[in-house]
Amino acid sequence: MPSLDGRIALVTGASRGIGRAIARRLAAEGATVVLSASRPGAHGDLAGTLDDAVEEIRASGGRAAGVTANLADESERADLVARAEAAFGPLDILINNAAMGKWGLPSQSTLADRRRMLEVNLHAPVDLAQQALPGMRERGRGWILNIGSDSSRQPDVPYRDTPEAAHVIVAYGSTKAALNRYTEGLAAEVAPEGVFVNVLAPVSIVLTQEAARFVGHIAKNHPDMAEPVEVMVEAALELVSERHVGRIVYSREILHNVARPVRSLDGKKVLGDAFLPADLEAVIA
Numbered sequence: 001m002p003s004l005d006g007r008i009a010l011v012t013g014a015s016r017g018i019g020r021a022i023a024r025r026l027a028a029e030g031a032t033v034v035l036s037a038s039r040p041g042a043h044g045d046l047a048g049t050l051d052d053a054v055e056e057i058r059a060s061g062g063r064a065a066g067v068t069a070n071l072a073d074e075s076e077r078a079d080l081v082a083r084a085e086a087a088f089g090p091l092d093i094l095i096n097n098a099a100m101g102k103w104g105l106p107s108q109s110t111l112a113d114r115r116r117m118l119e120v121n122l123h124a125p126v127d128l129a130q131q132a133l134p135g136m137r138e139r140g141r142g143w144i145l146n147i148g149s150d151s152s153r154q155p156d157v158p159y160r161d162t163p164e165a166a167h168v169i170v171a172y173g174s175t176k177a178a179l180n181r182y183t184e185g186l187a188a189e190v191a192p193e194g195v196f197v198n199v200l201a202p203v204s205i206v207l208t209q210e211a212a213r214f215v216g217h218i219a220k221n222h223p224d225m226a227e228p229v230e231v232m233v234e235a236a237l238e239l240v241s242e243r244h245v246g247r248i249v250y251s252r253e254i255l256h257n258v259a260r261p262v263r264s265l266d267g268k269k270v271l272g273d274a275f276l277p278a279d280l281e282a283v284i285a
């Protein structure tokens with residue numbers, strides 16, 4: 001039986017990138033999935049829309065629906081969980097994946113940019129968790145996964161790329177650091193009631209279109225820094241199906257801890273151990 005049979009999940013930022021891949025895999029594991037993004041259609045020149053993502057899951061036999069909300073706007077996100085639950089029923093799983101970055105040196109980051117990043121990357125995940133929690137607590141069962149980033153901490157020196165590459169992500173990384181702290185505290189509060197809250201970050205760069213645009217050159221110069229999306233997806237699956245409490249973990253780290261192999265996005269094929277470079281190369285190829 002698929003591991004998430006009968007579960008209902010909401011994944012934000014699921015029109016493309018990591019969120020879309022997670023939604024696809026959850027559906028392949030039997031979950032009914034509500035996908036969200038700010039709009040149903042195209043986002044500028046980036047390929048992939050919310051409507052496409054929902055259709056892709058349905059075409060492969062899964063149950064899915066789409067809901068839209070600009071997460072930067074508190075009134076638009078105020079009833080997002082209610083609208084998601086209206087589609088299929090109470091949520092078992094909430095994955096706060098949507099995020100945005102405005103890149104600039106920390107000495108020059110504008111208040112407007114910092115406010116927008118905080119809205120999408122911190123306040124929205126907290127608001128959505130607060131919307132989902134009453135039902136999860138009442139049922140004594142739930143999983144909330146916040147997607148983090150390695151940019152939440154100052155990188156070791158010497159930097160793997162130019163110093164500028166490390167500096168321009170400081171404001172964005174600060175929002176992810178705040179999300180880590182909030183997650184740990186919330187997890188400690190609600191774990192006794194059967195709700196498991198964690199943060200998962202890629203160990204390196206997942207070459208989504210957005211990431212390729214801004215940090216693709218780093219992955220090109222340092223191929224060991226490119227992470228197949230399947231690794232993140234597998235780690236997400238672990239954290240929304242098992243009992244982990246308040247962990248701030250990296251994808252390969254958690255898979256190593258629990259000795260879990262990485263599977264393809266349709267769940268049908270084992271691709272290998274997340275820690276074996278040879279297998280990772282096969283995944284990338």
Ligand SMILES: NC(=O)c1ccc[n+]([C@@H]2O[C@H](COP(=O)([O-])OP(=O)(O)OC[C@H]3O[C@@H](n4cnc5c(N)ncnc54)[C@H](OP(=O)(O)O)[C@@H]3O)[C@@H](O)[C@H]2O)c1
Pocket residue numbers: 012013014015016017018019036037038039043050069070071072096097098099100120147148149150201202204205206207208209210211
């Ligand atoms: N890719 C990486 O290497 C990497 C590294 C570290 C951390 N992460 C984290 O992983 C997560 C996913 O990253 P990604 O690279 O897959 O992102 P992405 O390709 O840029 O996709 C972002 C998703 O979030 C949605 N979104 C953005 N702003 C939104 C808003 N204001 N309201 C509603 N939805 C919004 C987008 O939907 P629209 O269609 O509405 O634009 C899209 O579906 C993020 O939390 C990111 O911080 C990624």
